[in-house]
Amino acid sequence: MNQRPEPLFPLFAGLETLDGVGPKTAQHFVQLGVQTPRDLLFTLPYAGIDRSLRNSVKGALLPATLTVAVTIGAHRHARTKGGAYRIHVEDSETHFQLVYFHARGDYLARQLPEGSRRIVSGRVEVFDGMAQMVHPDFSVPEEDLRSIPAFEPIYPLTDGVTQKLMFKATRGALAKLPQLDEWIDSSQKTSAGWPGFNEAVAAAHDPRSQEDLVSTAPARERLAYDELYAHQITLALARQTERRKPGRSTRGDGRLQARVIAALPYTPTAAQSRAISEITSDMGAAQRMNRLLQGDVGAGKTLVAFMALLAAVEAGGQGVLMAPTEILARQHMQALHPMAEKAGIVLEILTGRDKGSERQAKLAALSAGKIQILVGTHAVFQTDVQFSDLRLAVVDEQHRFGVRQRLELGKKGNRPDVLVMTATPIPRSLALAQYGDMDVSVLDEKPPGRQPITTALVSTDRLDEVVGRLRAAVAKGRQCYWVCPLVEESEVSDLIAAQERFKQLRAALGERVVGLVHGQMPPAEKDAAMQAFQEGVTQVLVATTVIEVGVDVPNATIMVIERAEIFGLAQLHQLRGRVGRGQAASTCLLLYQHPIGETGRQRLEVLRETEDGFVIAETDLRMRGTGDLIGTAQSGIPRFKVADLEKQAALMAIAQSDARKLLHDDPRLQSSRGMATRMLLWLMRQDEAIRLISVG
The missing domain is CATH 3.40.50.300 (P-loop containing nucleotide triphosphate hydrolases)
Known part of the structure; x- marks a missing residue:
């Protein structure tokens, strides 16, 4: 089973095997993460255009994409080269214009002769009080109405890939899909009301209305589940392989x-x-x-x-x-x-x-x-x-x-x-x-005796007040963190920002009071600066985000975070957790810069309202999406093409229990559902999982 099964060969062939895709076009597709026909199956339309036939453009809320039957009237040639070539047309209730720029008049006269009937479809807008359709997407004789999709799927595109090409290529990929056996548990499939895999792929590429484009549409939900299930089977196989290694029973007597x-x-x-x-x-x-x-x-x-x-x-x-x-x-x-x-x-x-x-x-x-x-x-x-x-x-x-x-x-x-x-x-x-x-x-509970932390939002205009507060706290023997923002991607500019702030605070609070720690320091210097702060030699520590995990200074009671609006919520929560570790009441000041957007303010207010990290993480995920939350590249979280982790957490949980149950009942994936699941693993490029089966 170490070779890809033969029925899948056509799906993993080069894109050039599809009609209309040459070597050069295949290169353009790579920008979309598409390298084989298989990848096109999971590149789903993200929107659709309703092109169902209507009686008239009259009464429509313009601008809008409309499809109507018209009688072609007079042609008016452009006055200048590249100017507007206009054709007067009438539908059953009103008249409007078709407009073409850089048009070849002889060609249009042949295609749309005066007095003929045509079905036109395109974007209609009002210009100078007159409704007009500029460069119709379709203009066909009435008997060819079927050639205009009633609801046209809109795909993600890149340079060199048009909607027409994408439509044709996905249809070519669908034609190469073999009939596959079912890998989903039959009771799960029935209760969720999901179609079979082949039907689901076909339906996802051929939406009939806006309802078919949402993540809860049966065809899409099924494909999302397939992705999550393949991923969970891989993890469950890794877990099973790990567990098959004999451990040792370690029992203490307490x-x-x-x-x-x-x-x-x-x-x-x-x-x-x-x-x-x-x-x-x-x-x-x-x-x-x-x-x-x-x-x-x-x-x-x-x-x-x-x-x-x-x-x-x-x-x-x-x-x-x-x-x-x-x-x-x-x-x-x-x-x-x-x-x-x-x-x-x-x-x-x-x-x-x-x-x-x-x-x-x-x-x-x-x-x-x-x-x-x-x-x-x-x-x-x-x-x-x-x-x-x-x-x-x-x-x-x-x-x-x-x-x-x-x-x-x-x-x-x-x-x-x-x-x-x-x-x-x-x-x-x-x-x-x-x-x-x-x-x-x-x-999910805090031990008794942890001090709550007061969190306040402060505009950077009030910097002097904040420094005044620090001066008072330092005078009482308290300690403070001052976290500088990551200004740009380059560490050099972060460093400059941190060094500037360090100089200003030393000038305001005293030479010996303020320490500095940043990512560019040699480890020994960094340790020395942290140790000086831990031992109370310095009372204010200016830092880039190197202090986020675990450093414990019970005497530190103030945390100032500059440009808090550009940090992730989870990171702000981690930083705030550096104070409130001793007996004294602690404060976290989130400094933001004007103007702050609505979402920026909302995010910071979540921190003011709650200290529950799980609530904060869920909010962060909702507001920012998976990628930003953990920096997906290094987080080990897979990127899914169809599944949406923010919205489909429940689906992931079902996929996990299904995957674990199947492997419990059929550890070698030998049953008919097990064999179908192997096919899914190949289809989803889970080669790691396949290696685990063959090793196991």
Whole structure:
């Protein structure tokens, strides 16, 4: 099954195999992401023009595209070269003009002789009090009415590709589609009222009205589902392959966990308790755990992760917690240290800074099993780092670690369980698209004692007032972040903006008070600047967005974000989460520049209204779309041609459960529905999935 099935060959041939497409035109199609006839099947019309025949142009709301039968009257030649050539015509109730520029009069006299009957279709507008149709799209004898589509599909175009060519090419591609067996579960198909695949493709390319163009139209919804289902089958196969690798059952007795919980000044939230039990029961199973722990800023992920690590230690093994940067690794170390002391276990840190004999001593203790939990950066991936018995790897902040690193880590121990933590609340549809191969635990409550953060919108005209406020806060010993905008795509201009602001604030607040951190700094300088702020040496930190994840300074109570209107909501929410970590009340000031558009203001007001990251992420998705939300290129979220993740989240969830159920019942895809699903995977270019079937 490693070769593409023969019935699909014509769909994956070159575009030149279609009538009217030569090598040069084929090049133009590439701009639309179309390389084979198969791609044309999924390039659907986005609009349509109603060309149904009407009695008269009279009474129509102009301008509009209309189709009427007319009697051809007098021709008036253009007075100048390239001027207007006019033909007087009459329909059943009124008269109007057909207008042609750069026209050849002899040609029009032959095509539209005076006194003849024609059906004309095109855009009618009023000019100088007279209705006119400029360059009709169609003008045919009455008996050829059928040649004008009653509802004409409008396709996306690019240079060198016209509507007529697109129409012809898609019809050519449709003709190459073989009859395919059904891969959708029959009860799902019936309850949704979907047509078969071949009927759906044909109907999507031949809409009869505006209703057929919306995403909920049965033919379109079915094709969207097919895309999502193929994607979910691929993820489910990856999950199944991962799970088939024997894991190890890691069962703790709960004694260390109990010590830590007893010493906590608060009771864990219901969400934390639920996540802990989901994770420990996964660890106890024979398959490898591959779980995502998703929680908003300050939802208490660290405690949940530590409980999981303790379960590994209770079972006689080791755990590792990986952070994307050295600062975050040190911070985890600080947060976990008191808990590790309560549990009476050995916790160590390993980063790129460890050198020489100190590093050797840590490595020896690790391989002898004397270090029970290791906190580290990607330095943990190096070959000389050997564990005695690694049972659990916790990875903090998914988007810095790809699937490849997850697998690297998997090679470190004897098939360790993997738990990935992310502080970015991801709307459900995107979580399913990006992490569909993982099981998900969500922390959707905040632990008691977290201070609410007051969020205010302030125009940049009031900059002086803001600086005045900072001066007062600094005088009281408080600390503040000042985040500069990404001015343009180039990092150079960001840098200039940050340095300017840094100079101004130093002049206003004092030399020693203000620190600066930006993306262009060498890592050691960046760490030093962050550390000075963490230790309270500097009180105001001017930064580009490098501070968004996880930095913890409980004494920081003010967050100023300049040009907040150009940031994504999710990013603003992450930045705001840097304050409100201590006992004092905190404030986040969103500075925007006039004039701010209606949507810009609405987006910022969402932040003022709520601190719930999931609500914010859903709003962001609705207002901005998938691509902008996560920067689709590097996010691992597939681009779908028909499916719309914002609007069709529910469809994605159905596709996921269908895919998992089919693979549960038919893991090798051998049944008739399984074979049909293989055909779908080929059709959807899911070669990765096909490789997984043949490996599996």
